[in-house]
Amino acid sequence: MTGHIATVAGVAVDTRHWIGGRRVASAATFTDVSPIDGSVLAEIARGTAVEADAAVAAAKAAFPAWAATSREERARLLHAIADGVEKRLEDLAIVETHDNGALLRSHRRGVMPRVAHNFRFFADWLLDLGHDDFETRGHTNHVSWDPAGPCVLITPWNAPLMLATWKVAPALAAGNTVVLKPAEWSPLTASLLADIAAAAGLPDGVLNVVQGLGAEIGDALTSHNDVRRISFTGSVPTAARIAASAAPALTPLSLELGGKSPLLVFADADLDLAVDLAVEQYDNAGQVCLAATRLLVEESVAEEFTRRFVAKASGIRQGDPRDEATGIGPNIHERQVAKIDGFVQRALASGARAVLGGGPNAELGGLYYRPTLLTDVAQDSEIVQEEVFGPVLTLQTFTNEDEAVALANDTRFGLAATVATGDRERAERVTARLVAGTVWVNCFFVRDLQAPFGGSRQSGVGREGGTWSFDFYCDLKNTVTAPTGWAGRG
Incomplete structure (x- = not known):
């Protein structure tokens, strides 16, 4: 490792945060270890409330312009990110295997191609998103999906990049800005995603990545008054803490939690x-x-x-x-x-x-x-x-x-x-x-992104996938227009 760059099986990974379109270091670091052999992979920037505030501020500043960006341009940029993922598929597969110990052949053949598909699917779904207008006593009802604002996305270590992009892609497609907090046991591919998104031309501040321990940075993110959505995948106890943290601001939550299927x-x-x-x-x-x-x-x-x-x-x-x-x-x-x-x-x-x-x-x-x-x-x-x-x-x-x-x-x-x-x-x-x-x-793990996904009971709150993702990441609006009155005052 040299400075802020870790080299993982020949792949260079920046260990700093990505905030507002630039790399940001922290005063302290935490150690990322490979489960394969216990070797130290990197010393990762250890964020606190300071970096959390900076990331949310960057997302808030970038939100108006991104929300006003046309659907077509947002979709184009998501496809560009998918192109970048595919170009760096081998790097992503190698780094994630070293970081979380999952099979390299699975990363190459299934997981990383799915990462690219996540971006392409939600880019295409965005362009077709809509609801037929309907009438009420001659009045026209028009349903629209308005971007909600900065979103905090907290992701797990078992499928780091795939599950992160399952959240990042629809949040960005919806016109929101994002603060992504990857799990501290497998943070490296989130940093590579920031590089890929920047190379694809995503505007500064639209995607931010902050690293750190949940107890030190998590509450600062989930309790922030400028955050409009929180999506979390992980354990029930952590979800309960996030819900309590988000409650004062009434920030809407999507929680995908444990199972005993x-x-x-x-x-x-x-x-x-x-x-x-x-x-x-x-x-x-x-x-x-x-x-x-x-x-x-x-x-x-x-x-x-x-x-x-x-x-x-x-x-x-x-x-x-x-x-x-x-x-x-x-x-x-x-x-x-x-x-x-x-x-x-x-x-x-x-x-x-x-x-x-x-x-x-x-x-x-x-x-x-x-x-x-x-x-x-x-x-x-x-x-x-x-x-x-x-x-x-x-x-x-x-x-x-x-x-x-x-x-x-x-x-x-x-x-x-x-x-x-x-x-x-x-x-x-x-x-x-x-x-x-x-x-x-008579099958297992067949998942289509247009299907609703989530859990019942303590396995989660809410559903994501297809239009359900946009329902969560947007504020739905119904505009009712009268059939008469367009002539104005005589």
């Missing part, structure tokens, strides 16, 4: 498909909010399902995420690994049985946790009720449809659910009764 496997399902879906829940070392970590399997096929699952999951290669052959990499941080193992060891001490895994990978050391499946777990146990956010699944059985639905809905969460069945009518009955923002039937 079920995978319901009925006896009439294609068991090979069901096993594939279940093993897929280990994706990203289990660090996926949507993951169906509770396997609910009909009793008559549970033994065969478990046998096939263990056989398939045992074949997953764990190791360096930069290796094309690796199927599961490390977890993000030593604190996260300790949390995961704490859940598992307490479950085992309470009578659960590990039919797969059950602890860290002793051969690899570091932050590598073995894919784990626990059986003999009680419905009211911690391991069934609380989000682990690691490669840990539980398996329970049911005897009929009603019991399956009751078990599936018996948590405080409601983010997603997956159903495996060969009976279309059963699928319709069961999905209608499940409490979840997204339900997949």
Whole structure:
């Protein structure tokens, strides 16, 4: 590392904030460590209320001109950013793999192309955004989406750039300015995004990136009176603190939070498909909010399902995420690994049985946790009720449809659910009764940006995606015009 530039596998990353179109240093820094091998990647500018105020001020100053920019020009610039992402796709993939430990092949083939798609989708959706005028007793109603103002976007570490741009793209498309605060465990690609946006010609102050610890900079952002929208993805406790911070100013919130999603496997399902879906829940070392970590399997096929699952999951290669052959990499941080193992060891001490895994990978050391499946777990146990956010699944059985639905809905969460069945009518009955923002039937993780996304219960507040994103990032206005009176005074 030289000065404010960190070199990550040959890619230069500026470690300072991006505020008002220029790089800004802080008096202090925090250390960013790679989960792959524990090596220090960078010393990152550690923002405080000072940098938070500066970023919000820059966003506020840039807002009037950006809000007045035509839809066509905003869309053009979003496409230009997407072009920049595609040109630097390899750099982004390499840096993010080193920063959060997710598979390099996934970043190359799926995640970073999705980052570019986020910008293109919302640019195109903006140009078609509208509502047909309608009449009320001869009066014309016209609905419009007006830019709201500066937005604070707080993003997680498990898919840093993809989830950041899921928020940044619609916020910018809507005509808002943005202050992006990435997670302190994986901040590097947010800094690269600032470079890409600037190179694309985005005006100064329209996108700002501030880094730091949530406890030191977060409240200054979320309590700021000049902020008009806050979008957060993360944990329930942090969301509660953000909501309390935003309450005095009545700042609207969009919260995408945790999950404890079920995978319901009925006896009439294609068991090979069901096993594939279940093993897929280990994706990203289990660090996926949507993951169906509770396997609910009909009793008559549970033994065969478990046998096939263990056989398939045992074949997953764990190791360096930069290796094309690796199927599961490390977890993000030593604190996260300790949390995961704490859940598992307490479950085992309470009578659960590990039919797969059950602890860290002793051969690899570091932050590598073995894919784990626990059986003999009680419905009211911690391991069934609380989000682990690691490669840990539980398996329970049911005897009929009603019991399956009751078990599936018996948590405080409601983010997603997956159903495996060969009976279309059963699928319709069961999905209608499940409490979840997204339900997949005989598939998993198929997401279209035009669909609403969010959670029920403590899995979140609000929906984003397609027009729902613009509904959140805008002030909706209805203008009612009388049919007469245009002649004025005689």
